[in-house]
Amino acid sequence: MAQHTQAARNGKRKAPDSGHPESSLQGCSYPLRLSILKNALTAAEKKAGEYFLGNPEAAYLSITEVAQTSSLGYGTIIRFCQKMGCAGFQDFKVLLAQELGAAGRAGKAEQPDSVSAHTEKMRSDLRNTVNLLDRKALKKIAASMVRARFVLVAGIAGSAALAHGFNYRLSRVGIYSAACTEGYPMAIRAATLKKGDVFFGMSFSGATKDLVNAAQIAKREKATVVALTGFIKSPLGEVANETLVGVSDRDPFSCEIFSNVPRDFVLDLLFAEICGICPKADELIQKTFEAISDRRI
Template structure:
């Protein structure tokens, strides 16, 4: 049992610090789901505490029905570890954690999100089942993202972009694709915006930014070195820096002035980085609309002109292509 009691150090301290930070001045935790907190906090946990988190996520409904002793036995830990885990997740005790999980799984069941969440896609599964699982996972990820997204941070980012002379977006791999989508949207409403995935071009673009400009870094893990370097360069030039990530204590989030958080729901063949793409696009779509609201006249005129410019390339009505 000694092994179980060792894990009271760094992992718990990190999560406890994050809970305290998210409570802010009001003393209340943010209105995000219990399972979202567990998923996003798992990376910061070690040993026994991590085993508890992984067991809860593997079968939330069973965890909600289990006594503290049963959960300790099933996760190979101790009741004392379960108690520390509850504190790390922002709960006063195990009863509160159970109620929170039960309420969340109940809502999910009513909404039909639990059809295939947590079940691995098998090679022989029919496409109808695969589709159901993808829809359930994406729906859950969208709701989790909405629950943990700080709208005040979205407001700050939108205000900064609306007033910026230049906006530069940084990302690598799949995050670069997300960044390019945002670049195309902002460009259509007259924002001077660039998107870079190559670190050399991105660093050069970041070096041209200054006070009043904005740098936006996209990385689900928040640990992509190239994206961190590019956003850091933008910040060093005085630009407002924005991070879109799933991890609030990641290196990317820690160097940013504004942090926009997303959630993901991994499935077979769609690990976190891929399953995070739709929630990322939803957050950026919200940010884009918020910018358009703040630049309404300019945005409306620009959108009209750009639409007219490409209108001639659409198939003529009544003509079979």
């Protein structure tokens, strides 16, 4: 027991298993990790997250000093560090120290213009999205859509445009699908799904009530449920058979507006995977192109 307690105080625990989503956080900043994992944290762990966010100088404190100044328990600190993708507190302190160094360099550097700053933000979001991409899930989802009798693509508000856009792409390779962007029709369409069909729900928060309700109905009807969200864990993700994540490292008030870029990137990757395994993809894209070619000026 004493050895166990001492190990906890030193922050030396087994690193997260590679099969866990947290293990793919390499390269993600601490604020981003805290954002995309917030739904996976307990109340005490969220308190730890806020403490470290407001006190990055904790990188130079011992775990005992952090426990004393924050009123957090040793176990809470260790569990929080592991959920952030770190082996323990010592590993987490390295992450915090890197954040302090980056903040210092940013303060000394010449501030870029808005276009350059936004471009770099998009690059960062895409890099983080690739780091978190579950490639096995991507392949499974593509295969299930190619095999499906019908794919219902669902998204509300900010995700509606994504739903319509992806539905259009599916139609170009002959996959029978429809986009639905309103709650009542979405629930009705979900109730008509069958085993072998796919319900593809898109929501940045993963907590849109009408979308989660429709996903639950589709799951009850034995359809495969796929989620595309901005968080590793969410109510929609809990229902889904497979989840894809598009990361946006922004404040909570603007991230939903800007989040479509990384999520659309994930949809590009998914569609490319579909085209790679759909036996007549090239032929159907050419055929559908010819069907609308005379509509162009």
